[in-house]
Amino acid sequence: MGHGHGRRKFLAGGAGAITGAITASVASHEVGQGAPTPPAKDKNAGPRHVFDAHLHCPAESGELWQWYPVTKTFEEFVAYLDRTGVDRGIINSQRCQHNGVPAEFVAGNREVARYVERYKGRFVGACVINPLFIDEALREMEECRKKLGFVWVGELCNYMRPSYKYTIKEFELLVEQAVKLGMVLDVHTELDEMDYIIEKFPQATIVFPHFGDDREYANIFRRIDAVARHKNCYLDTSGYGHDRVGMLEYAVKTIGEDRVLYGSDFSINDPSTVIARIEHSFLTEGQKSRILSGNLLALLKRFQP
Ligand SMILES: [Zn+2]
Numbered sequence: 001m002g003h004g005h006g007r008r009k010f011l012a013g014g015a016g017a018i019t020g021a022i023t024a025s026v027a028s029h030e031v032g033q034g035a036p037t038p039p040a041k042d043k044n045a046g047p048r049h050v051f052d053a054h055l056h057c058p059a060e061s062g063e064l065w066q067w068y069p070v071t072k073t074f075e076e077f078v079a080y081l082d083r084t085g086v087d088r089g090i091i092n093s094q095r096c097q098h099n100g101v102p103a104e105f106v107a108g109n110r111e112v113a114r115y116v117e118r119y120k121g122r123f124v125g126a127c128v129i130n131p132l133f134i135d136e137a138l139r140e141m142e143e144c145r146k147k148l149g150f151v152w153v154g155e156l157c158n159y160m161r162p163s164y165k166y167t168i169k170e171f172e173l174l175v176e177q178a179v180k181l182g183m184v185l186d187v188h189t190e191l192d193e194m195d196y197i198i199e200k201f202p203q204a205t206i207v208f209p210h211f212g213d214d215r216e217y218a219n220i221f222r223r224i225d226a227v228a229r230h231k232n233c234y235l236d237t238s239g240y241g242h243d244r245v246g247m248l249e250y251a252v253k254t255i256g257e258d259r260v261l262y263g264s265d266f267s268i269n270d271p272s273t274v275i276a277r278i279e280h281s282f283l284t285e286g287q288k289s290r291i292l293s294g295n296l297l298a299l300l301k302r303f304q305p
Helices: 006-012 074-084 094-098 102-118 131-146 169-181 191-200 216-229 247-255 271-280 285-303
Strands: 051-057 088-093 123-127 152-156 184-187 206-209 233-236
Touching (some): 051 074, 051 094, 094 102, 102 123, 102 131, 123 131, 184 285, 191 216, 271 285
Parallel strands (some): 123 152, 152 184
């Protein structure tokens, strides 16, 4: 997700601090009907693991996705994850997104690899490429998979520079390469793009970030329903829509509890507001744990046994 989009503004008023939670006694089919007085969370239960599927890390060259910069370096980025309770995460470099020419996306992916190495076990690296430079992109995906061990491609944001359409032939080649190499594809989409990708690439494992899109109110239910109908697809909680109370519950009820992933879109959005909505939700403790980390761990395990 990029900065400079007015559509993000409504996110500013996220949920509050993490407090109550309901017990595991609410069966999944009752999700959405709610419990009037959720009991307080067991204070002895310990912190839940939180594995963020959607992180954009700042680049050493200065690229940073943040409306007003407060976490400028990778160290500050990590410190804020610590503060908000995010244990682990999938990172991609803003250097790849900012100016997606081969020299830049290759450099950005290498920087990600260095961070993965430096913070052993904490981060999973993601490869970002641009299909307009298809030869370099396919080669880079192979390098990332075979030499750097990355199993994640994206978040691909086709509106960044240079922009492209997902309907181009080169994007098909990119998806084929991801399938061939055994990589998860993470693609930022508006609803029409999502529909196209879902129909076109049933063989790919695809994570769609954001419950809603630019036309959130018109499309949010349709986006969730589309992911629900396709078992190869996942939805992450980041960005617009998760903060509308009930939408997380609707997503879990519709998609199922195994294909909704916690994602924050930090460094643009605050990880803690998303965590708060999940913790406060009318989901079971087991469902919350699956969304916050279990589902992503299971997905990665399929690609990186
Ligand atoms: Zn994003």
